[in-house]
Amino acid sequence: AQSVTQLGSHVSVSEGALVLLRCNYSSSVPPYLFWYVQYPNQGLQLLLKYTSAATLVKGINGFEAEFKKSETSFHLTKPSAHMSDAAEYFCAVSGGGSNYKLTFGKGTLLTVNP
Amino acid sequence: GAVVSQHPSRVICKSGTSVKIECRSLDFQATTMFWYRQFPKQSLMLMATSNEGSKATYEQGVEKDKFLINHASLTLSTLTVTSAHPEDSSFYICSAAPGLAVPGELFFGEGSRLTVL
Numbered sequence: 731a732q733s734v735t736q737l738g739s740h741v742s743v744s745e746g747a748l749v750l751l752r753c754n755y756s757s758s759v760p761p762y763l764f765w766y767v768q769y770p771n772q773g774l775q776l777l778l779k780y781t782s783a784a785t786l787v788k789g790i791n792g793f794e795a796e797f798k799k800s801e802t803s804f805h806l807t808k809p810s811a812h813m814s815d816a817a818e819y820f821c822a823v824s825g826g827g828s829n830y831k832l833t834f835g836k837g838t839l840l841t842v843n844p
Numbered sequence: 845g846a847v848v849s850q851h852p853s854r855v856i857c858k859s860g861t862s863v864k865i866e867c868r869s870l871d872f873q874a875t876t877m878f879w880y881r882q883f884p885k886q887s888l889m890l891m892a893t894s895n896e897g898s899k900a901t902y903e904q905g906v907e908k909d910k911f912l913i914n915h916a917s918l919t920l921s922t923l924t925v926t927s928a929h930p931e932d933s934s935f936y937i938c939s940a941a942p943g944l945a946v947p948g949e950l951f952f953g954e955g956s957r958l959t960v961l
Contacts, residue, residue, distance in 0.1 A: 764948055779949055823948070830947050831878070
């Protein structure tokens with residue numbers, strides 16, 4: 731069984747400030763981990779993914795995430811927030827192998843203040 | 845990246861009618877597609893896994909007779925909400941993955957917002 735916990739349903743930062751969105755996972759098998767972003771009334775877009783290669787993963791739009799097995803975490807960061815980063819962010823885990831099913835966290839709404 | 849398209853993006857219907865939502869993979873073949881439901885300000889709930897040429901696999905608690913899924917070709921899956929009621933109003937999102945994608949790396953449609961009056 732797999733699960734994802736996103737700490738903080740809402741994070742608010744100032745433009746130019748560090749963005750940190752927290753994600754902890756639980757998985758009985760080596761996980762594949764993902765961060766997806768959703769803009770209002772749209773589907774989801776992949777930001778980045780961890781697939782057991784490098785533990786520090788770089789994604790689109792300047793985001794990156796670090797896989798820490800000892801902490802079962804996969805937190806998403808961006809050094810400097812931009813207004814266009816305001817969106818809902820979902821952390822997700824899949825079981826690897828041929829299992830394409832994703833388990834999503836509840837999401838974190840990021841607001842960026844001018 | 846791979847493109848998945850949903851249609852319609854918005855639909856309003858009367859209670860008791862049926863609504864069909866289409867999900868197409870535009871530039872790849874998808875033997876498996878997934879249908880999700882999202883309530884306002886909540887996460888995505890997997891409803892079913894759509895398999896080309898065979899019956900869909902529904903998640904626990906999802907009524908298969910209410911939400912009919914057909915995956916008749918490698919590029920098209922449809923979700924039909926039958927005898928819709930106001931409680932079926934929601935944002936429905938489909939996703940699919942190219943064959944060589946990382947398991948869990950999905951491409952999502954734009955979503956379809958259903959409002960049942």
